[in-house]
Amino acid sequence: MNPFKKAAAILLAFGVIVGVGTTTANADVLQDIQSRGTLKVGMLVDFPPYGLMNEQNQPDGYDADVAKLLAKDMGIKLQLVPVTGPNRIPYLLSGQVDVLVASLGITPERAKSVEFSEPYAAITIAVYGNDNVNVAKPEDLAGKTIAVARASTQDTAVTKVAPPSATIRRFDSDAAALQALISGQVPLIGCSNVCYLTIQKLAAGKYNKKFELSSQVQGIAVKPGEQKLLARINQFIDKVKANGELDKINQKWLNEPMPAILKKK
Amino acid sequence: MIRQFGWNEFELLVFAARWTIILAIIAFVGGGIGGLIVALLRTSDSRVARIATIVFIRVFQGTPLLMQLFLAYFGMTIFGFNVNPLIAAMIALTAHASAYLAEIWRGCIEAVPRGQTEAATALGLHYFARMRYIVLPQAARIAVPPTVGFLVQLLKETSLTSIIGFVELTRQGQIITSVTFRPFLVFGIVAAIYFVMCWPLSLVAHRMERGLARATSR
Numbered sequence: 001m002n003p004f005k006k007a008a009a010i011l012l013a014f015g016v017i018v019g020v021g022t023t024t025a026n027a028d029v030l031q032d033i034q035s036r037g038t039l040k041v042g043m044l045v046d047f048p049p050y051g052l053m054n055e056q057n058q059p060d061g062y063d064a065d066v067a068k069l070l071a072k073d074m075g076i077k078l079q080l081v082p083v084t085g086p087n088r089i090p091y092l093l094s095g096q097v098d099v100l101v102a103s104l105g106i107t108p109e110r111a112k113s114v115e116f117s118e119p120y121a122a123i124t125i126a127v128y129g130n131d132n133v134n135v136a137k138p139e140d141l142a143g144k145t146i147a148v149a150r151a152s153t154q155d156t157a158v159t160k161v162a163p164p165s166a167t168i169r170r171f172d173s174d175a176a177a178l179q180a181l182i183s184g185q186v187p188l189i190g191c192s193n194v195c196y197l198t199i200q201k202l203a204a205g206k207y208n209k210k211f212e213l214s215s216q217v218q219g220i221a222v223k224p225g226e227q228k229l230l231a232r233i234n235q236f237i238d239k240v241k242a243n244g245e246l247d248k249i250n251q252k253w254l255n256e257p258m259p260a261i262l263k264k265k
Numbered sequence: 266m267i268r269q270f271g272w273n274e275f276e277l278l279v280f281a282a283r284w285t286i287i288l289a290i291i292a293f294v295g296g297g298i299g300g301l302i303v304a305l306l307r308t309s310d311s312r313v314a315r316i317a318t319i320v321f322i323r324v325f326q327g328t329p330l331l332m333q334l335f336l337a338y339f340g341m342t343i344f345g346f347n348v349n350p351l352i353a354a355m356i357a358l359t360a361h362a363s364a365y366l367a368e369i370w371r372g373c374i375e376a377v378p379r380g381q382t383e384a385a386t387a388l389g390l391h392y393f394a395r396m397r398y399i400v401l402p403q404a405a406r407i408a409v410p411p412t413v414g415f416l417v418q419l420l421k422e423t424s425l426t427s428i429i430g431f432v433e434l435t436r437q438g439q440i441i442t443s444v445t446f447r448p449f450l451v452f453g454i455v456a457a458i459y460f461v462m463c464w465p466l467s468l469v470a471h472r473m474e475r476g477l478a479r480a481t482s483r
Contacts, residue, residue: 045442053440055268057277094339096430113436 011095018146029222030229033098041067042097050103050121050218051080051083066120067101069245070220073236074222077170089113092221097235099175100221116219117233122259123218127210128196129181129188135210138183141166146151147177154190154219157213181207193254200255215261270445271438275454276391282458288423291355293416294438296362303367304398308374316400318367325364331425333357350429353379358426369411373404406477413470417463434458 010062033039034227043063044214054060059080071078083091088102092114105123106116127146129135140159146162150170158168169186171177174195181189182203189199190213199207220237222229240246247258268274298393302320306314325333348356377400385395424435432440438455442448 048444052444053277055273082430082432084427087430090339090382091430094342096339096342137438 012134013191027228028228029095029098030232033074033076033229038079039067039071039074039076039099040079040081040097041070042081042088042091042100042102043067044085044088044102045082046084046105049194050169062249063101063103063120064260065249065252066220066240066246069144069240069249070101070233070236074232074237082252089221092223095223098222099229102221103218104221105216106219110221113224114221115224115230116221117230118237119217119219119262120237121218122215122261124193124215124259124261125157125190125213126193126196127158127188127190127213128207129210131206131208133187133210134189137211140210144188145186146190147171147180147186149174149177153216154192154213158190161213178202180217193256193259197255212260215259217261268444270441270447270450274441274445274451277441278437278451278454278458280460281432282434284426284433285420285423285433285459286462288354288358288426288431289416289420292358292362292419292423295355295359296366296419299359300361300366300370303363304370307367307371322364322368325360326368330357330361331420331428333361334425334429343414346414350431352428353429354426354431362415365415366412369378369415370404370408373408374400376407377403384413402480406474409470409474409477413466417465417466420463420466421459 003101020177043059043061044055045059048061049112050062051059052061055120058075059082064080065114067080068078081091081115083097083100083102088100088104091097093099098127100114103121104110104116106119110116127135127141129146135141141161142163142165145167145237146158147169148158150172152174155168155170162168169177169180171180172193177191178195178199181199188210191199194245194256196207196209220233222233237246241258246262250256250258305440306319306324309315334354334357337357338348338350341348341353381399381403382395385399390399424433426433428434434455438451443449455468
């Protein structure tokens, strides 16, 4: 852990303790938002394609599009507030933002300090490979070679499902595993859908998705106890999942349909 | 998602440096005024003033600037004050710079021989005249190098304000790196821009030093 991260972690912990201690008795945030007429949304700007700064130096990406839809659905103006990984939860708990659409993965630890909506996005880990390689399920990996980043989520997942006759080539990073695939050293790779986007950029039309390994879902976060706001957000998410608008955002930023895991209730 | 690094990105970096400059000016001015007051109280004859300033200096030297910024912004909001980030940065940077400059300047004031103060007192000069015409001009000469050293460091430390939402030079560099995947180029330019801001400070310091040396040499 570098000193900055350490300091940020301490601060985060502090923010959470103080935040939780003082915010439970708070008034209704949904009411505040509606009387103010503006929804303040915290989002990351250094996590493409979910959150980024576009050429006009404005927040953009998957999260920004979801936030825009949310504000539109609530019939109020939107104010996007750029936050960072370490300070996003303090921003929410101290009330500087009303909600976080900040690629916040839903984990049990985080669920102790914030409340999550239904998932609105997912990072999927899957096996991708050459179009001419015939693999549709883990057993098909028998006798084949697959590249992964060492000690990553995908390494764990591939190692768990691959039959003993499969060769798993472990590289130091996603970038190196990707390089091995593109240069033809391996026919298959285990990586995330975001990494697959890069593969498509570098070598379009040569590779496709074989099967999914696991998914990390992300939720919109609100302060603990804001049940009315949370219900309103869940209503919005159900709506955009049903009417295809969330699918459009997936197509636009990730170049693939809305992942199946988001459809499940 | 990969974007080319072009003129547009370069301009964004240069433009982000305005926050670095604004924050540095706030810290220099606030810290200069605060530091002088604290340094004078710290060297005064009043026991209460000395103890109060020692506590202030210990607290702000002993805690990280990152924490001070965080508390000034998020902490005050939690207690019901709606501070904007600029006010929070102003408070934290001023307090931080005051504490350090006060200690630097205290050392310089105490380095002026005691006999100077005693001689001035013997001539019937009161406290302000003594400080204004006798002690501070002599202290200023030795104060220039450490003060400028601290200010240059402070200018770079303004990057910590990204924790409370400022997109200044370093933060803009991180954001641009995340879309261009050119860290060496981006941070190379960021370093060059910092250098362009810091170097003139050092030049001015050198000139001031020579000027002050001339003024006090016999």
